[in-house]
């Protein structure tokens with residue numbers, strides 16, 4: 001409908017909808033869309049009945065594995081995915097907060113070894129609303145507003 | 151890697167805690183058992199801690215092992231900028247076990263991933279120091295005959311004190327503990343622990359000062375109230391003398407109540423307590439050697 005006028009439709013690929021406007025560029029980064037050679041279109045500050053405003057990303061000819069896309073739950077916990085084939089939505093998915101987060105975020109603890117050496121961070125997710133996660137290394141608990149993204 | 155390490159107190163099961171207690175008792179009865187003959191143990195102290203290092207090195211010597219290592223990072227390759235990763239890789243090719251202390255939190259967990267031999271965490275910043283907890287438990291079982299039904303009073307800095315947090319976690323494995331926390335509001339036991347106790351149906355009580363409530367204690371675990379923990383120095387001045395244990399306060403405490411302290415103390419236990427048979431902190435430190443012998447023997451499958 002109106003959405004199609006604002007962000008053009010794709011033939012095959014993935015549409016990620018209901019992204020909080022503040023999280024758009026983090027989602028792009030987490031999914032490494034800077035390096036994507038396919039057509040990527042996005043819109044921000046679109047009207048949303050549920051969220052007030054929202055962002056949307058459309059990626060042509062890309063389909064994500066669940067564990068790949070679930071990483072965005074950290075910043076866009078209510079995001080919805082539409083899988084498009086030949087202009088039709090063939091599957092809808094919601095993101096799920098993974099039990100473990102590897103990479104993506106720094107440990108907020110300045111005295112954590114992961115901030116001193118070249119180590120992939122690893123966190124156990126303790127709760128998802130709001131997100132709190134425990135560093136596998138220093139055992140400190142990072143909450144949503146303390147997250148520092150790579 | 152696959153070697154069994156001791157990084158956090160929760161790495162061990164209840165069965166392992168009890169095995170360590172049995173082994174420690176055995177080593178105390180017979181301290182010179184040359185189980186480490188022909189073995190090399192590395193003690194890597196990236197920050198100095200003479201007390202802990204001497205305790206571990208005594209344990210290794212009593213077991214007949216040889217020691218390599220350093221007692222602070224200024225005398226090692228670390229001062230030349232070598233990463234922890236590379237130091238551990240190298241040393242794990244030389245030694246049969248690594249015992250390490252490091253100022254950064256999570257360093258020991260990381261070392262255990264890099265190392266091909268077992269790692270014992272002898273303190274990683276403010277995070278964990280599991281051999282301290284095991285020696286605390288050994289001191290409790292030795293003096294109380296059990297780790298079940300212990301009424302444990304924790305006093306002083308319960309917010310930052312890692313020893314009290316680890317001991318609390320370990321005691322949750324045993325039957326019916328009761329916790330009493332005595333601390334100033336700014337150094338109170340963190341909520342996450344209180345929530346955990348509530349969720350397990352374990353009783354705990356909070357007090358802001360010493361009173362005759364301590365007469366119910368089986369163990370009083372004292373910790374230092376450090377000035378640098380206070381944002382407002384006036385607050386420190388207000389509480390610094392509130393948490394001092396004096397001999398006259400012990401009059402009506404239980405006969406076999408014992409006072410523990412991870413040491414070093416500043417002024418929180420008055421020296422007039424030292425001659426009271428209920429003062430146990432120096433024996434507790436000695437128990438550390440037997441407990442560490444037990445941990446080493448267990449991790450290397452020597453017992």
Ligand SMILES: [Zn+2]
Pocket residue numbers: 107108109112113114135136137138139140256
């Ligand atoms: Zn950390």
